[in-house]
Amino acid sequence: MFHYEPKDLKVPEVHRLLLGGVAPRPIALVSTISADGINNLSPFSFFNAFGANPPIVAFSPSRRGRDASLKDTYNNLLATKECVIQSVTHSMIEQVSLASTEFPPEYDEFIKTSLTPIDSDLVKPKRVNESPFQMECKVLEIKSFGNGGASANMAICEVLKFHVAEDLFINGIIDPVKIDLVARMSGDFYSRAGSDLFELKMPGNKKCIGYDQIPEHIRKSEIYSANDLGKFGNSEFIPDETEVKLFFQKLLQEKIDDFEEGYEAFLRYQRLNDYRKMLKAVLNISKNRKINIELTVKCALQNNDMDFAWKAALSVKNIK
Numbered sequence: 001m002f003h004y005e006p007k008d009l010k011v012p013e014v015h016r017l018l019l020g021g022v023a024p025r026p027i028a029l030v031s032t033i034s035a036d037g038i039n040n041l042s043p044f045s046f047f048n049a050f051g052a053n054p055p056i057v058a059f060s061p062s063r064r065g066r067d068a069s070l071k072d073t074y075n076n077l078l079a080t081k082e083c084v085i086q087s088v089t090h091s092m093i094e095q096v097s098l099a100s101t102e103f104p105p106e107y108d109e110f111i112k113t114s115l116t117p118i119d120s121d122l123v124k125p126k127r128v129n130e131s132p133f134q135m136e137c138k139v140l141e142i143k144s145f146g147n148g149g150a151s152a153n154m155a156i157c158e159v160l161k162f163h164v165a166e167d168l169f170i171n172g173i174i175d176p177v178k179i180d181l182v183a184r185m186s187g188d189f190y191s192r193a194g195s196d197l198f199e200l201k202m203p204g205n206k207k208c209i210g211y212d213q214i215p216e217h218i219r220k221s222e223i224y225s226a227n228d229l230g231k232f233g234n235s236e237f238i239p240d241e242t243e244v245k246l247f248f249q250k251l252l253q254e255k256i257d258d259f260e261e262g263y264e265a266f267l268r269y270q271r272l273n274d275y276r277k278m279l280k281a282v283l284n285i286s287k288n289r290k291i292n293i294e295l296t297v298k299c300a301l302q303n304n305d306m307d308f309a310w311k312a313a314l315s316v317k318n319i320k
């Protein structure tokens with residue numbers, strides 16, 4: 001590990017660390033209007049949502065790194081106390097990147113980027129038509145931390161009105177693929193957030209047993225990954241011995257069409273992700289039984305079949 005205290009680093013080095021480690025970051029495309037009525041549009045990835053009641057979002061139009069001057073967005077927020085924040089989709093990212101150019105304050109960045117301004121309902125700054133998710137906001141507070149280059153000016157805003165494209169919703173939830181958001185990573189990298197999704201249920205009110213309650217022979221296995229053990233830890237119950245016995249009795253009696261015995265068949269079932277047949281095949285292979293059962297458990301875990309995984313995993317307790 002490298003170890004750093006910010007006081008020992010140059011500001012751009014600290015900035016680069018944050019950009020790399022605090023990622024992926026959502027991007028706020030912020031529309032403001034100057035006291036003279038000129039539209040401004042700029043992206044900010046030091047941005048997030050912080051609560052829903054009332055809906056609070058915040059972003060940081062920091063001081064410029066090169067000369068510690070204040071950005072137009074900051075000046076506009078201070079003057080008008082309003083903005084519209086829009087989410088950034090993949091189809092608009094080039095225009096959004098263009099909006100980050102340091103155009104002089106008298107330039108209208110809607111014209112520069114060819115993004116389409118539409119009137120807001122409750123605030124003066126315009127909305128960006130191309131974004132399917134827009135939030136009209138009032139500025140509650142701007143909290144500044146320092147006045148050197150790249151110091152933060154956290155603009156804390158309350159959302160007064162959401163505008164969301166109707167076709168984004170599936171069963172009342174904004175579909176991550178349909179909205180196709182992009183996020184900022186380190187360097188010049190972005191991530192297309194909807195293209196590498198996986199689902200993971202939150203524990204919520206579940207009374208999870210936790211890592212420490214997983215039986216030792218499972219915890220000490222060399223086959224299970226930290227995520228595999230995490231799935232066991234996320235369970236509420238551990239099956240008892242009788243349940244495990246019954247499970248194996250049933251499996252032994254079960255007639256499965258086209259079932260073949262032997263190690264070759266076990267490997268084929270593993271390739272097919274068929275953990276039930278894997279386990280049935282393992283029961284007739286004496287060599288490496290513990291490892292083969294654990295590989296079967298892994299396969300069941302990948303398929304989120306926790307009942308099967310537990311019972312198979314518990315069965316290897318006394319196998320060397």
Ligand SMILES: Cc1cc2nc3c(=O)[nH]c(=O)nc-3n(C[C@H](O)[C@H](O)[C@H](O)COP(=O)(O)O)c2cc1C
Nearest residue numbers: 042043044045046060061062071072073100101102
């Ligand atoms: C994707 C992206 C994210 C950015 N995030 C930030 C940020 O969080 N804070 C910031 O001060 N500047 C950020 N910038 C740079 C500003 O967008 C840039 O300084 C912009 O020109 C400010 O414009 P303004 O002076 O019109 O407000 C980002 C740029 C890009 C392309």
